[in-house]
Amino acid sequence: MEMQDKEFDGLFTSKFDGFEIEPSPMVWQNIAAELDGKKAKRAIVPYLSIAASVIVLLSVSIWFFNRSTEKPDQHLVKILKGIKTGKQQPVIKDNGSIEPVEKIENEGGLKLAAVKTGSDKRTDQTVIAQAAGQPQQQETPILTPEPINQKPEPLLAVLPAEKPITLQAAVPGNDVPLTTGSLAEQSAAPDNKPQEALAATEPGKVQVKKRAHGLGGFINTIVAAVDKREDKLIEFTDNDGDDGSRVTAVNLGIFKIKKQ
């Protein structure tokens, strides 16, 4: 026999009439505590923790900005001094010694220098002509973009022949032919390259260990010093071929982004 909705509801109502369940003793303790005003105390805690986080974030960022603004300036001064003395950009060789850079002229009339950093961990096979990325303003003799009337050709750098090595110009995207247009863009790039240039110009102080590359790498190093977590507060791309300024990961505790 089918029943009406009212009857159905009524059966539930009657079943629950006088239905009781004993609560655990904790409930009264919590009520008493809450009536004593402990809830008010609890309510302050989130504000305290927010205030604490703000202070921590502020102090970290102040410290961070002091570091990241001072150092590059010092580097720039040194670079400019080095350039005024008329020194040529040196070449770092496998054995760690430094030699003046070779000028290479290609058919397109473009001059560039090849820098082999064979001791660098990552570049056993790949040689990167860092100079191609040097901003023009530094008046480095190694890169003088001249009008190209012929068709643009990929740049090749010549190396001391130890073993056959493929040379690649450090133009963004290794396969892209170098054009005046792209050079102009690079010249206008942010002043992240001078830091690298400095490391290479200091005579006798060739860093064999892996250095921070570009501003991104520099920030990564600083963040890593402060933030010991596996996912750092902020991470940038860290390689020579890139412009080094792309954010690859952000970790704000509850909010995480990571680009592979």
Place this chain on the structure above:
Amino acid sequence: MRLLKPTYTIDELVTRCKTGERKAQEVLYKLLASKMLGVCMRYAADKAEAEDMLQNGFVKVFKNLNEYRGEGAFEGWVRRIMVHSAIEYHRKYHRSIQLMDVTDSGHEPSVNAAAIATLSAKDLLGFIQTLPANYKMVFNLYAIEGYSHKEIGEMVGITEGASKSQLSRARTILKDMVIKMEDKRYGNAG
């Protein structure tokens, strides 16, 4: 000589509770707590949730005791506060489970009254607790508490129509559960 524990009427207790006397509050709480937990259980998914609702409800009872003017039964007043505490709890923790669109499948399971009569309050409680949060809310408020769809709409923050369709859907699900339980019993017996 008074060997027996002193007994108080609810009105006496309420008067003493209004002055903030902790002992009177405890006695009043113990007098009503298990009955009110029985109410909260129907709105919750489990006992822990129900106890949270009960706790918040009783804190409100004691803090707003001055608003109780003695009109109507005190127990009814407390019960209404518990129901509101349950609604508030759902608003806070189950907001994402808003099932607004209820499509009527046209499927209407038929159960007979005798089948439900054999079930215990605990069985029925188990059914209600497994309902989606909104259905559970509307079924409790309408079928057991006796609120109208208009009142439910205002209390829960949904339209009258949504309240009606959710009630209908809740009934269908409950009937299905009763039938399944019945089948299981016959299966076990045979």
